[in-house]
Amino acid sequence: MMPRLNERNARFWQLVLLAIILVGWHLASRNQQVAFFLGEPIQVAGRIWSWFLPFEVPPNLLFPEGLKGNADIYRHLGTTLLETVLAFGIGTVLGLACGLWLALAPTASLILDPYIKAANSMPRVILAPIFALWFGLGIWSKVALAVTLVFFIVFFNVYQGVREVSPVVLANAKMLGANQRQLLRTVYLPSATSWVFSSLHTSVGLAFVGAVVGEYLGSARGVGYLILQAEGTFDVNTVFAGIVVLTGFALLLDGLVGLIEKRLMKWQPRSGETEKL
């Protein structure tokens, strides 16, 4: 009998799908030629094991050569995460500040409008070599690249958020005696915050993209660097392992943003929530 699909057992079916994909991948990779291009899931898992855990595994059926417990990814992962978090923080604060400023200063926004549009439509990954030139091959060139990605997302959302402040709420605050600074703090900022949070999910992913692409284009450490090295030796299993690790941590960061959002945005009505009287 097939259990009916609902919210609670959806997780089960999601895991079933994952298992099917993994098994399919494994079966396909029995062919040596396919394995060369697609990698082998078991080898990928083994690679992740030796990256993260300091325990050696003796030779066995799955790993005839055994597994080394290197636990050597932390340096790289730490670098990538540091770049991501820095870029995310800097980009968000800059985007918030510029968005608020331009939304509240019509003259400035009128003059800067075409430049903002141009900067936004430019494929910003192209800037990576320039940033490498300016900031060197350390973390700051990656942070700069990721900041350009995050900044515009947050900036446009804040800009929109401030423009869409309810005119009645604004007029009400004025009638209650708010001065310009109080309006900013109690009306514009909270109103923009909800827009910012909807953009943060996108921007956390883009901060990761910026960091990894930056590393990929030139660096001495970081997960992007690991992937680049593995690619140089046609070690497709390590490439896939890198992808899996990056995906996992991107999900983690996204979940973290979601958690903060839930705490700060508790004033927002959730769909389907009944009115409590």
Add this chain to the structure above:
Amino acid sequence: MSDYALELLSISCTFHSKDDPGQRYTAVADTTLRVRAGEFVSVVGPTGCGKSTLLNVGAGLLEPSSGTVKVFGQTLAGVNARAGYMFQTEALMPWRSAIDNVMVGLQYRGVPDADARGQAEAWLSRVGLSGFGDRYPHQLSGGMRKRVALAQTLVLDPDIILMDEPFSALDIQTRQLMENEVLELWSAPSEGRRAAPRQELTPSGGGRTVPGGSHGRKAVLFITHDLDEAIAMSDRVVVLSAGPATHPIGEFAIDLARPRDVAEVRTQPRFVELHTQIWEVLRDEVLKGYAQQLRKAA
């Protein structure tokens, strides 16, 4: 010292559309309206006749094309700091709980948080919402949100209250309930509930002591399209003509005894008499306004 709390003198408001500066619309033309201190004045008129425009001018949110606004004899510039405004639509900050919404005006005036919270709580219980302070606006019903808005306005103890069809979105029972409560709050003397001295609350008043009216009441300018509501609540009803170029076309003193119950007062013969008199004037304007709207839509 002027007798009048609020004077709108020969106000005209002309709007021009942004895309086509040649296209003009005169919403209000040469309107003079005076509200005495402590007087409850209602303004009725057909829909879309510029009632809200007039109120926004009185609030200082909108600058008239010509004419002056005087508040207790002084010419108004900028937002009218001695007035409280109850809006027709939702004006509460959705990101603040009920109590935070009520105390926000006090915070703007620099009242210490603990003191502000105390006054806000007192006002919440005055409007029958004690215990609901931590709810967010979306967790409250429409009537409760109006009560919070009322507390938010009255906690600042304004000398003038401007109301723009505040109860038009409520169902009829809640509405009558709210109307009675507003009348009760309005007629209650304002002494004894003020925790902070007046000087702190009305910075723009320069700390002068100003008579709040003969009974310590606030002046109310109440905008509505509901004639029953207007007569039941007011001392005076002003009828506006249909737009464009709205102007007052009639003024009626309501000599019904107070205190009134808005539901019961409707059955009094004098109420019916007044209603007939005012409706005579208003009916033609309503028809005119409706015809204009039809023409605009065509």
